[in-house]
Amino acid sequence: MERKGILIVVSGYSGVGKGTLMKALTARYDTYALSISATTREPREGEQDGREYFFRTKDEFEELIAKDRLIEYASYCGNYYGTPKDYVEEQLKQGRDVILEIEQQGALKVKAKMPDVLMLFVMPPDAETLVQRLRGRETESEDVIRERLTQAVEESKYVDRYDYMIVNEDLDRAVEELHHLIESQHNRISRNLDFAKQIQQELMDLT
């Protein structure tokens, strides 16, 4: 059986630890690829083209839009951000499960365009833990924290658009749960109709 990659969208409230979780998951298992976004913003010090982002000019980015080479895109603070199809499709073809770690609006756009996508939402064990994690960053003022919580309340209204949730209480356990969850999606009948057909044909040949 040939293994086809699954496209996965991961969202979750700010501070829930999505980034850490994805890093731990992709470090532990080589069946994953993290999608790399394209952007028109300037590279920051230490950022490399093709690692943090694909850095593109405005003209290049608008050509990607015009040629329908982006799964989704948005403009934010005067710059474009988007998910290039080419990288994702290439990784899927190689059998890797490709993770798009994107915020909710982008996530819902992807879902609308590609209904087969696996939609995951990372949950904190409780809201207090989320606040403590945001405070723990120390870079965020109380105002910013309040803003993020307000945004979380907004996002909480769309949680039912996702397929599965992962509670990020213990990182190691969350990584394992996430991995088993994604692996089991490869067993979906709808992703194995060719195999089912093949067995059917073999059975027919035997009778």
Next chain:
Amino acid sequence: MERKGILIVVSGYSGVGKGTLMKALTARYDTYALSISATTREPREGEQDGREYFFRTKDEFEELIAKDRLIEYASYCGNYYGTPKDYVEEQLKQGRDVILEIEQQGALKVKAKMPDVLMLFVMPPDAETLVQRLRGRETESEDVIRERLTQAVEESKYVDRYDYMIVNEDLDRAVEELHHLIESQHNRISRNLDFAKQIQQELMDLT
């Protein structure tokens, strides 16, 4: 978070090793309960009421039907066979995942009545393996084997009504896959809407 049990239907071609797989799964993990069928047929030597079957008189069985206390039932060779609701509901309430190992027609009846049921289909790695396993039983004549294969072809037409498949090539691996698959179903958003609501409320209280 309170854990609610999941109702699981397991089907698969005759000879695929469902019974062995279920026995190995329930022996390894205590989160499962195998549903016990009710029947009006006579107990065979060594069979115990409440272990192999719930043995009932025809009148008792028809009372179960009349009172809608069966998830599904059928009559076969002049006897009734059915799945009593009480046992299943009690196990689910206790947080156990309840497995109904039933043939396809019964499985599709359960699905129609309880759309939330998790539908699993056990597949052989290939048809030849299935035939070898049927021959390996030695109790079955070539005629019976041919009959079972014909029945398998018939059943293969409805495989797409199931949610997931498990390929039973290596028993130990199939048990682990099955367990992870079922465990991950507890992460379905639709099974955790109360938890999602609770986090939402906590977030609202904090803003």
